[in-house]
Amino acid sequence: MPLDSHIPSGPMAMKWSKHKQDSKLINPKNKRKFTILVVGSGLAGSSAAATLSELGYKVKCFCFQDSPRRAHSIAAQGGINAAKNYQNDGDSVHRLFYDTVKGGDFRAREANVHRLAEVSVNIIDQCVAQGVPFAREYGGMLANRSFGGAQVSRTFYARGQTGQQLLLGAYSALNKEIAAGGVQMYPRTEMLDVVTVDGHAKGIITRNLVTGKIEAHAGDAVLLCTGGYGNVFYLSTNAMGCNVTATWRAHKKGAFFANPCYTQIHPTCIPVSGDYQSKLTLMSESLRNDGRVWVPKKKEDIGKPPGQIPEADRDYILERKYPSFGNLAPRDISSRAAKEACDDGRGVGPGGRGVYLDFAEAIQQFGAKTIAERYGNLFDMYERITGESAYKQPMRIYPAVHYTMGGLWVDYNLMSNLPGLHVLGEANFSDHGANRLGASALMQGLADGYFVIPTTIANYLVHQKPGSVTAEHPEFKKALEVCTAQTKGFLACKGKRSVDSFHRELGLLVWDKCGMARDRAGLTEALKRIPELREEFKTNVIVPGSGDACNPELEKAGRVADFMEFAELLCLDALNREESCGGHFRTEHQYPDGEAKRDDENFCYAAAWEYTGDLGKPTLNKEPLSFEEVHLAVRSYK
Amino acid sequence: MSAVFDSFSRFYASSIGKKILVALTGLILIGFVFGHLVGNLLIFAGQDAINEYGHLLQTALHGSGVWIARVGLLLAVLVHIVATVSLTKQNNAARPDKYGQHKAQVSSKSSHTMIWSGLTILAFIIYHLLHYTVRIGNDFDKDAYKIDLHGEKVHNVYKMVVDGFSWAPASIFYLIAMALLCSHLSHGFSSLFQTLGISTDKSEPLFKKAGYAFAGLIFVGNAAIVLSIWLLGYGR
Amino acid sequence: MSQLNLHLKVWRQNAGQPGHFQDIEAPDIPDHASFLEMMDIVNERLIAKGQDPVAFDHDCREGICGMCSMQINGVPHGPEKATTTCQLHMRKFRTGDTIWIEPFRAKAFPVIKDLVVDRSAFDRIQRAGGFITVRTGSPQDANALPIGKEVADAAMDAAACIGCGACVAACKNASAMLFVSAKAGQLNTLPQGKPEKDRRTLGMVRQMDKEGFGNCTNQYECEAACPKEISVRWITKLNRDYAVAIVKEALGNSPKVAGGGD
Known part of the structure; x- marks a missing residue:
């Protein structure tokens, strides 16, 4: 099937303006007749629901948490990028665009990225007006910090809780619209399936997580704002509830899943301490502004207290390998450098999977008070988890799965190949290519929700008769039956193994074979093992309790069942992409110095996978990527 | 007028509104308690001093002063009690299922017993009024308790107090009541600044200390009168 | 280990x-x-x-x-x-x-x-005024309104609230004052939040009362239990803001009464 990304014609810098000009308008009276279903209430979901309601659309918004304010966007620490150039350090829309395309290792769609850079400035204005308490200078102007992958200071932040503050801002906008009656909110409600009618997404099936009731909701368009799939690895920095169900079910209804192998490994997480561990905690990347990453030069030093290792015996790996970016090298590069050092037997801490992040020099230079002001809450968090003080000894960090760049394929209007199904934020694939730069996820979620979808959705709706499909349609009945049967199936299985034990095994397998570094042999092995595990899950899982009440085990079972299927596509995509780029590193494809080796000749495309009914044999559709503005080059941060 | 009344009823119906009334009436009662103590301490300045003071209160504004004060104080007490009882009922209703374990980390015992110290003080006030103001169950209205002061026949407050506290049960009840008042004030004094929106991080510790000092002063001052009469035989 | x-x-x-x-x-x-x-x-x-x-x-x-x-x-x-x-x-x-x-x-x-409770009362309180009415796309440049660092920092202190409900759980009266005061206080502190300050304060307090929370008795167990160490000074501020708002509502010219949320 040919993929039309509907990129507007004209020069790059004019595309979005032109597209806004050309986009359809719906008159205010008619907007009220359209119902839009928004699944997810993170940055993308809340901002989209609020803005669409402001415009006059009727919105229903769903989230599995007990309140829309708890979506996992809330955990983003570091900041949000915007090309404001308040620092007068040479930033511009074009530079942010350039950095993002390059940071994505030339696997993002240029037009989308340019639009993202353009609207980034509006996001900051919007958030400030909502009362988001960004950090300020004494004169009352907004403060900025620098972040990985950029040589300008363009990141806006609210202490170490930027995601929280932006989400609370979007949540407040959502509340305003709920109070005004434009949005109906469904908390503790999980989406189980997308309903398509004549090939268009016209509704969803949900389960009320309190009463267990499975219900159908019809609408004129569906927006999936359901985040990434990082929890396929079991251990990740994602919240426990993050899942792939919404996007995976949409995929099984026909939506293409693009580039699932692009997973981001965040370099600065707290290392794993034992097999009971349920999640990994990220320490904001902003720490790398002042922290220096090192490991002992000599293997015999790894057991020594770090303070006893003299300067000359320390290997500052990032500064040595990437002198111009140093400790601020992009995430994928920093992560791999840490892995290499540990593979080399120079890792520190339990299990040898860790590197030091040292603040001694910064504390000496700026004083402990300044450092506490900058990172106090992060240092506290570290101490709570490890029992160690980062003021006195270096932190130990190790990479962990953090973000997923892949997601449902969308065109320039953020609509998937399934008409009516729009995908926003981390759930789509479009803006970050093979690697996302720090402080860009918040930017994308809000750009999609506040500024892109409110314009582009009309291009679909204008061709639709509002309310033409209701939940009485036979397709809804069919979908309801399928979902009810699946729920009953889990409860009836009565096997021997808990849902978590399967999830843990799947996660370990995927991390091992399809994590920071991948190769053909490992992926082939994983592809053999995943279907076996899935089969065992079907026959040997135990889900206690009943389906018509609050039952967390049942919720997990549905999510893990989807991860089991999704994992196979993830590995297939990784196997197909015979190159290394961004977060996808195939050990077969590297330069002699260990740098990722892209293959622009054969793989300069977005891989959009189509479900065929056979999980092991999806069809590959390719969207070729062309680079008009930023010329394909080896991504170098040396 | 009715718009203002509506606003007032909404104000009273709200949690913060009631609390502000409790704080304001508490402030009035604190002032009263202090004035009352200063007056009472005149007993140590001799018979004439306190009798003169008593007479002054009785005759201020041609005798209406004492009634204005009485009505005002009664109103303050009434509002203070009705509002706190209502708040306490709401508070109990706000947690129908109690905890198996519930640890207080920072709050004082006094703060947890405000309603009980308050209601005991109410019982005491009623007794106190019957004792000295209405003068029931004693001979304080008889001529034996009148005295000549600068040619006028006035109440011999001095003798009333001395005789009153010579009876052990009354003294003991007074002491208990003063201890509870002390406890009540130790939380109530600084608390009212918080409710009225005045406390700051810097002033709060001062209000706290001032509250303890004030509560202590009220207790020590009043107890000194009772103890010196009852145990040391002052004035007898 | x-x-x-x-x-x-x-x-x-x-x-x-x-x-x-x-x-x-x-x-x-x-x-x-x-x-x-x-x-x-x-x-x-x-x-x-x-x-x-x-x-x-x-x-x-x-x-x-x-x-x-x-x-x-x-x-x-x-x-x-x-x-x-x-x-x-x-x-x-x-x-x-x-x-x-x-x-x-x-x-x-x-x-x-078991241990799962319904905290949607907090959402309803927020809907009763815990926002600044601003339309997407309408604001001025972010630096057009200077906000002193001290003010921004204070607002951030309040904004750190994660809405967990520990304040309610710790209070012997199950009062939600710390939560409400932090949420209202963040916006009431900032210049952007000033135009709706009175309306917000009255709306949120009334919704809080409607939800059946208890009353604050100034014991500060909430502050001690708060995982984000929100200060009870926000309660002081809410008390003050409420008193001002109610007086304005009673005696001012504003014909509209702020109601609760849904």
Whole structure:
């Protein structure tokens, strides 16, 4: 099937303006007749629901948490990028665009990225007006910090809780619209399936997580704002509830899943301490502004207290390998450098999977008070988890799965190949290519929700008769039956193994074979093992309790069942992409110095996978990527 | 007028509104308690001093002063009690299922017993009024308790107090009541600044200390009168 | 790393039915595990024995989403200061300890199951005024309105609230004043929030009262239990803002009365 990304014609810098000009308008009276279903209430979901309601659309918004304010966007620490150039350090829309395309290792769609850079400035204005308490200078102007992958200071932040503050801002906008009656909110409600009618997404099936009731909701368009799939690895920095169900079910209804192998490994997480561990905690990347990453030069030093290792015996790996970016090298590069050092037997801490992040020099230079002001809450968090003080000894960090760049394929209007199904934020694939730069996820979620979808959705709706499909349609009945049967199936299985034990095994397998570094042999092995595990899950899982009440085990079972299927596509995509780029590193494809080796000749495309009914044999559709503005080059941060 | 009344009823119906009334009436009662103590301490300045003071209160504004004060104080007490009882009922209703374990980390015992110290003080006030103001169950209205002061026949407050506290049960009840008042004030004094929106991080510790000092002063001052009469035989 | 043997007293309840404490033995708990990981281990064992696992709310497990709750040994989020349950680690307990685990209890937080409670009252309070009415795309440049660092920092102090409900759980009156005051206070402090200040204050306080929370008696247990150390000075400010707003409403010219939310 040919993929039309509907990129507007004209020069790059004019595309979005032109597209806004050309986009359809719906008159205010008619907007009220359209119902839009928004699944997810993170940055993308809340901002989209609020803005669409402001415009006059009727919105229903769903989230599995007990309140829309708890979506996992809330955990983003570091900041949000915007090309404001308040620092007068040479930033511009074009530079942010350039950095993002390059940071994505030339696997993002240029037009989308340019639009993202353009609207980034509006996001900051919007958030400030909502009362988001960004950090300020004494004169009352907004403060900025620098972040990985950029040589300008363009990141806006609210202490170490930027995601929280932006989400609370979007949540407040959502509340305003709920109070005004434009949005109906469904908390503790999980989406189980997308309903398509004549090939268009016209509704969803949900389960009320309190009463267990499975219900159908019809609408004129569906927006999936359901985040990434990082929890396929079991251990990740994602919240426990993050899942792939919404996007995976949409995929099984026909939506293409693009580039699932692009997973981001965040370099600065707290290392794993034992097999009971349920999640990994990220320490904001902003720490790398002042922290220096090192490991002992000599293997015999790894057991020594770090303070006893003299300067000359320390290997500052990032500064040595990437002198111009140093400790601020992009995430994928920093992560791999840490892995290499540990593979080399120079890792520190339990299990040898860790590197030091040292603040001694910064504390000496700026004083402990300044450092506490900058990172106090992060240092506290570290101490709570490890029992160690980062003021006195270096932190130990190790990479962990953090973000997923892949997601449902969308065109320039953020609509998937399934008409009516729009995908926003981390759930789509479009803006970050093979690697996302720090402080860009918040930017994308809000750009999609506040500024892109409110314009582009009309291009679909204008061709639709509002309310033409209701939940009485036979397709809804069919979908309801399928979902009810699946729920009953889990409860009836009565096997021997808990849902978590399967999830843990799947996660370990995927991390091992399809994590920071991948190769053909490992992926082939994983592809053999995943279907076996899935089969065992079907026959040997135990889900206690009943389906018509609050039952967390049942919720997990549905999510893990989807991860089991999704994992196979993830590995297939990784196997197909015979190159290394961004977060996808195939050990077969590297330069002699260990740098990722892209293959622009054969793989300069977005891989959009189509479900065929056979999980092991999806069809590959390719969207070729062309680079008009930023010329394909080896991504170098040396 | 009715718009203002509506606003007032909404104000009273709200949690913060009631609390502000409790704080304001508490402030009035604190002032009263202090004035009352200063007056009472005149007993140590001799018979004439306190009798003169008593007479002054009785005759201020041609005798209406004492009634204005009485009505005002009664109103303050009434509002203070009705509002706190209502708040306490709401508070109990706000947690129908109690905890198996519930640890207080920072709050004082006094703060947890405000309603009980308050209601005991109410019982005491009623007794106190019957004792000295209405003068029931004693001979304080008889001529034996009148005295000549600068040619006028006035109440011999001095003798009333001395005789009153010579009876052990009354003294003991007074002491208990003063201890509870002390406890009540130790939380109530600084608390009212918080409710009225005045406390700051810097002033709060001062209000706290001032509250303890004030509560202590009220207790020590009043107890000194009772103890010196009852145990040391002052004035007898 | 050492192992702990613990005795748990866990509250079990189905919505609308009376609950009870269940004694659960929890041997061999690694002391590096978090409290919720301990609960995971306990649940795995219950499932293996064919019993119903304990339902509890949790999500981010890094102390920011505010989903986890639990009254642990009589204190919301357990004994550590400035810590959510998910950040509490078992090294803070000793082998042989008895641990009481209960839901946050308040009439306004009805139990859904076991330790899971319904905190949607907080959302309704927010809807009654916890926002600045600004349309997407309409604002001026972000730097057009200078806001002093001190003001921005103060607003951030209040904005750090994660809406977990520990303040309600800790208060002997189940009062929500710390939550409401932090939410209203953040916006009432900022110049952007000034135009709607009175309306917001009245609306949120009235909705809070409607939800059946208790009243503040200035004991500051909320502040002591707050995982984000929100100061009770925000309550002082809310009291003040409320008094001003009510006087303006009573005596001013404004014809409109701020109502509660839905």
